[in-house]
Amino acid sequence: MIKSRQRFLNGGYYQPLVDAILNTINNCPLSFEQKLLDIGCGEGYYLQQLRNIAERSNANLELLGLDVSKAGVRLAAKRKLNALLVVDSAYKIPLFDHSVDTVLSVFSPISPDETARVLKTDGSLIMVGPGEEHLIGLTAHIYDQHQPHAGNFKALDDHPAFALQEQIEIKTTVTVNGADIFDLLTMTPYYWHANAEQQSKLSALDQLTTPIHFYLRIYQNKYPKRSITCCD
Ligand SMILES: C[S@@+](CC[C@H](N)C(=O)[O-])C[C@H]1O[C@@H](n2cnc3c(N)ncnc32)[C@H](O)[C@@H]1O
Numbered sequence: 001m002i003k004s005r006q007r008f009l010n011g012g013y014y015q016p017l018v019d020a021i022l023n024t025i026n027n028c029p030l031s032f033e034q035k036l037l038d039i040g041c042g043e044g045y046y047l048q049q050l051r052n053i054a055e056r057s058n059a060n061l062e063l064l065g066l067d068v069s070k071a072g073v074r075l076a077a078k079r080k081l082n083a084l085l086v087v088d089s090a091y092k093i094p095l096f097d098h099s100v101d102t103v104l105s106v107f108s109p110i111s112p113d114e115t116a117r118v119l120k121t122d123g124s125l126i127m128v129g130p131g132e133e134h135l136i137g138l139t140a141h142i143y144d145q146h147q148p149h150a151g152n153f154k155a156l157d158d159h160p161a162f163a164l165q166e167q168i169e170i171k172t173t174v175t176v177n178g179a180d181i182f183d184l185l186t187m188t189p190y191y192w193h194a195n196a197e198q199q200s201k202l203s204a205l206d207q208l209t210t211p212i213h214f215y216l217r218i219y220q221n222k223y224p225k226r227s228i229t230c231c232d
Pocket of ligand 1: 066088
């Protein structure tokens with residue numbers, strides 16, 4: 001799944017999402033001069049895009065990546081990102097309280113409590129989830145009726161630490177070529193829902209045209225820094 005994801009993303013199909021993430025960070029007060037944690041970083045595609053732009057603009061961007069998958073973090077490390085990477089859980093982040101300026105989460109599980117704990121007060125959480133039409137050109141080959149994925153926004157919307165600042169919708173159509181189609185299938189949970197016949201039909205296609213549809217939400221952390229009273 002992770003290798004398929006890496007090959008597919010490296011094909012640039014999600015470039016409109018990358019542009020939206022980079023614009024969001026560029027437009028925040030700290031721009032690329034900050035400490036950013038990617039929770040559920042996988043094989044490091046988005047960290048790589050961030051490192052590339054920071055190098056081009058000579059910015060002092062401190063990158064941290066966390067994923068529960070050892071295989072994912074190993075592939076991310078091979079990118080030589082000049083980032084601190086760790087195999088651990090989003091529900092138990094090995095960082096001090098209020099120690100990062102921005103958290104990024106792309107299609108990954110998130111713990112609102114842990115994220116609020118490690119984010120600085122007024123720091124931003126950039127959360128990306130699927131829109132209703134995401135990959136319906138692919139799912140049409142698998143299901144009679146497309147069931148949109150709800151994403152992980154609800155837990156954040158209901159959490160007192162997070163105030164929604166803005167939602168950006170990214171929607172376009174891409175044409176996926178040749179072997180990239182099977183990588184697209186394999187990198188999603190749809191792979192497990194496709195039967196052998198559907199899988200082989202998809203692998204035989206030369207091209208697949210599908211909408212890609214994302215919501216990028218920016219939340220601000222409202223949790224104040226805890227004052228630490230010391231110790232007998
Ligand atoms: C759909 S992938 C997205 C990866 C990456 N953000 C991207 O968009 O390419 C979801 C990622 O979340 C990771 N993950 C799942 N449960 C996790 C957890 N409890 N803590 C940290 N990462 C987790 C998986 O290992 C996987 O890399």
